[in-house]
Amino acid sequence: MPIRISKTTAQLYPVRQVRRPAVHRKPKRNSLATSEQGSFTLEASLVFPVILMCTVTLLFLGMYVYQRVFVQQMARSTAERLAFTWDNSHKDIVTGNFNPSKSDGLYWRLTQDNISDLFGMLTGSGSSQIQLPALAANGQVERKLAKASVLLPQGITGTAKFVNYVLDRQIEVKLNKSYIIPPFVDKWLHVNKTSATGISHIVDPIELIRLTDITRTYFQTIKGRISPQKAKEALIEPEYGDLAGPEVTIKSERQAAAYLKKLVGGKEVVLETVSGLSRTVDALDARGIAHQAFYSMTEFQLRREQMPKDIELLKQGTQVKGIVWHFFKKDASGKEMPSSSFRKELESKGIVVVIHN
Incomplete structure (x- = not known):
């Protein structure tokens, strides 16, 4: 509650007024040199x-290192896959699968692998090199190298090279991939592409043996007695390159038994x-091992008499x-072949089943 002072009280007790001393302030200076306003924005x-430039440069540098590692890995893996599938041009370069009936011949290492002569010194006959990716190639070695095009993604180019030193055969793959960067970054890094090289050695135990x-065994015996040209002429490829042998037509049980004796080298x-x-x-x-030929017997007869x-x-x-048991079918339909249930029964009893087309 406010206190009220009467007029009489104010006259008896006058209020003394106190004057405050004057404060002299310096005038403000508006000089730009001494003002701190906007300093953070300026800095x-x-x-x-x-x-920003340093961040962008580090970003493109990291992308360049990543692309270079990727191209290097691609070159190494391509060289390794070529070396792994070198012994058969029909092998799939990705999986290594191939049809056993397809091969490059028995003497491809001596006639189609950049060997100058049959018993040459330990030097190669030069090298074969193709550009990647390659749509077509001439020659056995070039076709093998061209298979590397399947492994390369779009935008990667390069070369594939094969060198034969007889005791050491090498696959060399060089790959390039363009690298696009801003001009101001290129002034610092000076790179417009990434390059890598992969080398792999072909290891073939069969050839080494x-x-x-x-x-x-034979070098000392035939040295000086035969010319390299005559030695090459003596290397005749097998008549049946697919390893299937001559075609034989079976028309009777007796003929099937005679063919089987010749096939396994056995006797009755x-x-x-x-x-x-x-x-x-x-x-x-x-x-x-007992081999039995069947041409006209039925499953009932086999179950009752032979099995x-x-x-x-x-x-x-x-x-x-x-x-x-060797089964020879009468026609292409294969109606005379054993049923799947009968074949499983024979195999469960320990009898091996071979079906001849």
């Missing part, structure tokens, strides 16, 4: 472009089972070490 405008054996024998039954084997090979005897021979284990 930021000067430093930010430098920080053959060369060692032929050098140890008559065996006696434990129960006293007689069993005629079409071809018993040198390893004790019990062979099961007894297998259980006995003294006269034969194994039994193989």
Whole structure:
């Protein structure tokens, strides 16, 4: 509640007024040199472009290093895949799968692998090199190198090179990929592409064994007695390059048995089972494997007559070490072939089933 002072009280007790001393202030200076207003904005405008350029430069430098590592890995893996599939041009360069009936021939290492002569010194006959990616190539070596185009992604180019030093065969892959960067970054880094080189050595145990054996056994014997040209002429490729052999037409049980004897190098024998039954084997090979040819017999006859005897021979284990049934089909439809259930039954009893087309 406010206190009220009466007029009489104010006259008795007068209020003394106190004067405050005057404060003299200095006048403000509006000089730009001494003012701190806007200093942060000015400093930021000067430093930010430098920080931005450094950040962008580091970003493009990191991208360049990544691309270079990628191209280097691509070059190494391409060289390794070429070396791995070098022994057969029909191999898939990605998986290594191939059809066993397709090959480059028996003497491709001597006639189609950049070897100058049959018994040459330890020097190569030059090198083969192609540009990647390659749409077509001439020659066996060039076609093998051209398979590397499948592995290269779009935008990568380069070369693939093969060098044969007889004891050391090398695959060299050089790849390039363009690298686009801003002009001001290029002034600092001076790079407009990434390059990498991959080298892989071809390791072929089969060739090493053959060369060692032929050098140890025949080199001293035929040295100076035959010219390199005549030696090359003596290397005749097999008549059936697909390893399938000549085509044979089977028209009877007797003809199938004769073909089987020739195929496995066996002879016809008559065996006696434990129960006293007689069993005629079409071809018993040198390893004790009994081979039987079937052309016109039905599954009922095989279950009743042949299968019990062979099961007894297998259980006995003294006269034969194994039994193989060879089925020859009469026509392309394969109607005379054993059914899948009968084939599984034979295999469960230990009888191997071979089907001839």
